[in-house]
Every structure is written in C-alpha cells, then in structure tokens.
Amino acid sequence: MDERNFTYMAYGFIAAWLIVVVYVLTLAAREKKLRSELERVRYMIEARDKKSS
Amino acid sequence: MRQAIILATGIAAAILLSRNIYNIFLVMPDEANQGAIWRIFYFHLPAALTSFFLFYLGAGASVGYLITKKPSWDRVAAVANEIGLALALITLVTGMIWARIAWGIWWAWDHRLTSYLVCILLYVAYLMLRSAIDEPTLRGRLSAVLSIFASANIVLVWKSIEWYRTQHPGPVLSIRNGGGMAPGMESLAYWNVLAIALLMIAVFLVRLRQAEVQTEIETMRRYAHAA
Numbered sequence: 001m002d003e004r005n006f007t008y009m010a011y012g013f014i015a016a017w018l019i020v021v022v023y024v025l026t027l028a029a030r031e032k033k034l035r036s037e038l039e040r041v042r043y044m045i046e047a048r049d050k051k052s053s
Numbered sequence: 054m055r056q057a058i059i060l061a062t063g064i065a066a067a068i069l070l071s072r073n074i075y076n077i078f079l080v081m082p083d084e085a086n087q088g089a090i091w092r093i094f095y096f097h098l099p100a101a102l103t104s105f106f107l108f109y110l111g112a113g114a115s116v117g118y119l120i121t122k123k124p125s126w127d128r129v130a131a132v133a134n135e136i137g138l139a140l141a142l143i144t145l146v147t148g149m150i151w152a153r154i155a156w157g158i159w160w161a162w163d164h165r166l167t168s169y170l171v172c173i174l175l176y177v178a179y180l181m182l183r184s185a186i187d188e189p190t191l192r193g194r195l196s197a198v199l200s201i202f203a204s205a206n207i208v209l210v211w212k213s214i215e216w217y218r219t220q221h222p223g224p225v226l227s228i229r230n231g232g233g234m235a236p237g238m239e240s241l242a243y244w245n246v247l248a249i250a251l252l253m254i255a256v257f258l259v260r261l262r263q264a265e266v267q268t269e270i271e272t273m274r275r276y277a278h279a280a
Contacts, residue, residue, distance in 0.1 A: 012093040
C-alpha cells in the first residue's frame with residue numbers, strides 16, 4: 001500500500017508539472033508564430049506602400 | 054517595466070517553489086491516515102484557488118469590456134480564463150489521482166467534482182467560441198457574456214462541500230472553519246498558493262503581451278488589405 005501510495009503521489013506531481021510544461025511550450029510556439037506573422041504583415045504593408053507611391 | 058515584473062515574479066516563484074518542494078517532500082511527515090499521497094494537496098489546492106481567482110478576474114474584465122468596449126479588457130479576460138483553465142485541469146487531474154488512492158476510484162459524480170467538471174467545460178466552450186469568431190467586437194461581446202455566466206458556477210463549486218454532503222472532503226482550511234489540518238501543514242499550503250500565484254502572474258503577463266501583438270497584427274493586416 002505504501003509503495004502504491006508513493007507511486008500515485010509521483011504520478012500526481014508529474015501530471016501537474018506536465019500540464020504546466022505543455023502550456024509553457026505552447027506559449028513559446030505561439031511566440032515564434034507571432035513573430036513570423038508580424039514580419040510577414042510588415043512586409044505586406046511595405047510592399048503595398050511602395051506600390052502606391 | 055513589464056519585462057522586469059515578469060522576471061521578478063518568475064524568479065520569486067522559482068525560489069519559493071524550490072523552498073516549498075523541499076519542505077513538502079523532505080520536511081513534512083506523511084499524513085497519519087493517507088500517507089504520502091496527502092502531498093498532492095499542496096498542488097491541488099493552490100491550482101484550484103488560483104484558477105478561481107483567474108476566472109473571477111476574467112469575469113471582471115468581461116464586465117469591463119461590456120461597459121467600456123475597450124479591447125484591452127477583452128484581452129485580459131481571454132488570457133485570465135485560458136490560464137485559469139490550465140490550472141483547473143491540474144486541479145482535476147491531481148484530485149483524480151488522489152481519489153484513486155483515498156477512495157479507491159478515479160471519479161465520483163458528487164456535487165463538487167461534477168460542478169467543477171461543468172466549470173471546466175464552460176471555459177473550454179469559451180475558448181472554442183473565441184476561436185470560432187473572427188470579428189473582434191462580436192467575439193468580445195459574446196465571449197464576455199459567456200465568461201460572466203461561467204463565473205457564476207464557481208460559487209457552486211466553492212460552496213458545494215458546505216451545502217451538500219459529498220464524496221469530496223469537507224472544508225479543511227481553518228479560514229473556512231475546517232480545522233482539519235495541523236498548523237504547520239496549513240501554512241505550507243498558503244506558501245504554495247503564493248508560489249503558484251507568482252508563477253501565474255509571470256505567465257499571465259507573457260500571454261497578455263502575446264495577445265496584444267496578435268491584436269496589432271490583426272490591425273496591420275486590415276490596413277494592408279484596405280483599398
């Protein structure tokens with residue numbers, strides 16, 4: 001019982017931290033995507049401004 | 054300034070979490086009846102309390118959005134509810150793992166667990182609603198209404214263990230007249246609430262900055278496509 005108790009405690013902590021880590025990783029991935037999206041939109045605006053002038 | 058706050062809260066959270074984890078695993082004795090599994094409480098409770106706080110912050114910001122129509126309120130609500138949902142999932146999963154040992158089952162359809170599951174489903178619906186609507190004003194208005202509606206359920210979650218006789222343990226904290234914990238055990242729980250809250254402040258500010266950049270991109274895209 002004690003060993004099983006300890007094992008499930010470890011599962012609990014691993015699960016909790018796994019959710020935090022997965023969420024932080026999605027934040028990092030989103031950051032990367034936003035940067036490239038921002039670059040692309042800036043390029044689009046520059047191209048549009050050049051075309052109109 | 055915001056960068057400094059993110060850094061300061063992140064470092065403070067890391068120091069406090071290290072101290073708490075040391076105490077939880079190496080200093081705190083096993084609970085007399087439950088043994089080692091009791092330690093899950095030190096993450097289950099802080100995650101639950103922080104999620105409640107964030108859901109109410111989301112509801113408050115939603116009210117702010119409906120009154121002022123300022124997009125910044127909508128962003129705060131979206132970010133608060135998203136992080137609150139991640140914490141609610143931690144609460145649910147850690148609770149289920151604890152229940153497997155303490156009750157012998159993973160799940161019981163009692164008032165506390167069911168109302169919390171409904172709460173989680175409402176906030177999943179909130180995020181799905183946001184991703185389904187492109188028009189910012191309509192998205193802000195509808196999601197604000199859902200956020201306020203969903204936050205009403207938190208009262209039920211919080212009070213369910215007092216109002217009903219549930220499988221879930223009754224209040225154990227002395228601030229809720231529970232008195233089921235030794236003083237040393239209870240204070241460590243509050244310290245971990247602080248640590249998780251600090252960590253979530255850092256995450257909140259990072260995510261809020263991303264939401265602001267996203268709004269900026271949407272504005273620039275509209276400008277780029279304008280004739």
